[in-house]
Amino acid sequence: MTSTASARRILSGQDALRDWQEALYKDFHVHPxxxxxxxxxxxxxxxQLTGxxxxxxxxxxxxxxxxxxxxxxxxxxxLRADMDALPVKEATGLDYASTAVAIDDAGNxxxxxxxCGHDVHVSTLLGAARLFAEQRDAWAGTLIALFQPAEELGDGAKTMVDGGLAGLIPTPDVALAQHVLVHPAGTVGPHPGPFLSMADSVRITLYGRGSHGSMPHLSIDPAVLASMVVVRLQGVVAREVQPGEFAVLTVGRIAxxxxxxxxxxHAVLELNIRTYSQPIRDQLLAAIERIAKAESAAxxxxxxxxxEIYNSYPLTDNDADATARITAAFEDFFPAGTVQDFGRQTASEDFSDVPTxxxxxxxxxxxxxxxxxxxxxxxxxxxxxxxxANHSPMFAPVLQPTLSSGTAALVVAASAWLGRA
Structure with missing residues (x-):
């Protein structure tokens, strides 16, 4: 039996799960x-897993x-799925839209x-987990279903590792994960090598001297200082990073x-950088520090x-052999034209902290x-x-075929290792 034949047998019960899975998804969406x-x-x-x-x-x-x-x-x-949601007010107008509120880490x-679609990830992994449990004669080995917290902070994978994950599970032969993106529902997008960028958030506190607004000559105005830093930072990617190298430097907040x-x-700037290589990351961080210090001195x-550097994410650098293996499995299972290389994505993930x-x-x-x-x-x-797009208050993946194709992708990928010969 080929791995595709195994996957088809495991997925033979998928239609019977549709109502259960859609109800789970809507419940997760309403209760982020x-x-x-x-x-x-x-x-x-x-x-669910215990049952x-x-x-x-x-x-x-x-x-x-x-x-x-x-x-x-x-x-x-x-197989891994992330579970957390975002501090965003939903504006989709769906009949299952979230109206939830919570208290964040700052007490607000x-x-x-x-x-960001993590409700899709949880629902599809639960669907795959159920199908594997119900079709045990179609595969052999061990399946690990990992549900991770706090991907949006970039530390959820590390907290699981630090919490003793390695001692709780057999060492896997491969780790697999997916993310719902703005592409046609029903498509899947494997990509070898660097797929998601590494990322860092940077908080800069700039110091001046306060004064009355009518007496600027007695001040060192941090608003002007912050403005000069922002303007200077715009030249880092344009004039310091070698053309052809990928880099993003965004100033997202000025307070x-x-x-x-x-x-x-004082003034506070918050920045975000994205890179695909450690040397470029180091170059951006060094430029940020140089400019902040130089403008402060000036x-x-x-x-x-x-x-302060925080919310750091590792590079998601897909293993060539594992990616080739799932790509072949996807192409053998899914209809022609639905397996597409989505290319590099500028978003970031902490999933790779687990397999690393x-x-x-x-x-x-x-x-x-x-x-x-x-x-x-x-x-x-x-x-x-x-x-x-992801993180928009209007982001709402269509229910189907997103759930069915996402579940199938997990089953097909895992079956590339677990399918019976």
Whole structure:
């Protein structure tokens, strides 16, 4: 039996799961939870896995859940889904739209939404986990279903590793994961090598001297200083990074002052950088530090700026052999034209922290979540970039075939290792 034949046998019960899976998805969507607060979600996941006969480990690294299903001798494959949502107010207008609110880490009340599709990830992995449990005669080995918290903070994978993950599971032969993206629903997008960028957020506190707005000569104005830093930073990628190398440097937040007639004594900038290589990352961080310090000195700041790097994400660099293996399996299973190389994505992920810590190869791919007709029309008139993307309050993957194709992709990928010969 080929791995594709195994996958088809495992997926033979997929239609019977449709109502169950869609109901789960809508429930997760209506009840999103912020990073490290995924108590309800992880509880449902643990309950479902236990009912399917998995050996379940809950509260791994806080709210992480791992299910292990041993099914005779054979390889071990790990499938992963992330569970957390975002502090975004939903504007989709769906009848199952989120109206949830939560208290964030700063103690502030915020609306919460699954604006990145993690509810799709949880639902498709639960669907795959159920199909593997119900069709054990079609595969052999061990399946690990890992549900990770706090991907949006970039530390959820590490918390599971630090929480003793390696001691709870057999070492997998491969780790596999996927993300719903703005591509036609029903498509899958494997890509060898670097797929998702590494990322860092940087917080810069710039210091000045406060004064009355009518007496600027007595101040060192941090608003002006911050403006000069922002302008100078715009030249880093354009004039310091070698053409052809990928780099993004975005200033996402400027905070200074509280009133129009008060010159504050400090300003805060928050930046985000994206790169595909460590040397370029180091170059950007060095340029940020150089510019912040130099502009502070030029302004006569009373002290050097404080620079904090946080929410760092590793490079998602897909193993060539594992990617070739799942690509062949996808092409053998899915209809012609639906397996597409989505190319490099500028988004970032912390999934790779798990296989890196375990010392195993991995591959990560995209699945389409946009209505195919809507996407085709946007492609025809050149407006694909205007379609609601991940992290938008309007982001809403179509229910089908997103769930069915995402579930199938997980089953087909894992079957490339676990399918019976």
């Amino acid at each position: 939870e912020l990073s490290h607060q995924e108590e309800r979600t992880s509880g449902i996941v643990a309950e 399917l006969g998995y050996e379940v480990h809950s509260k791994v690294g806080g709210t992480g859940v791992v299910g292990v299903l041993a099914n005779g001798d054979g390889p071990t494959a790990l 009340q915020t609306p919460v939404m699954h604006a 200074v002052g509280a009133k129009s007639n008060i010159i504050d004594d 302004s006569g700041s009373p002290k050097e700026p404080e620079i 810590a375990l010392g195993v190869p991995y591959t990560y791919w995209g699945v389409g979540g946009t209505d195919a007709a809507v996407y085709a029309a946007a492609e025809a008139d050149g407006t694909v970039s205007s379609l609601p």
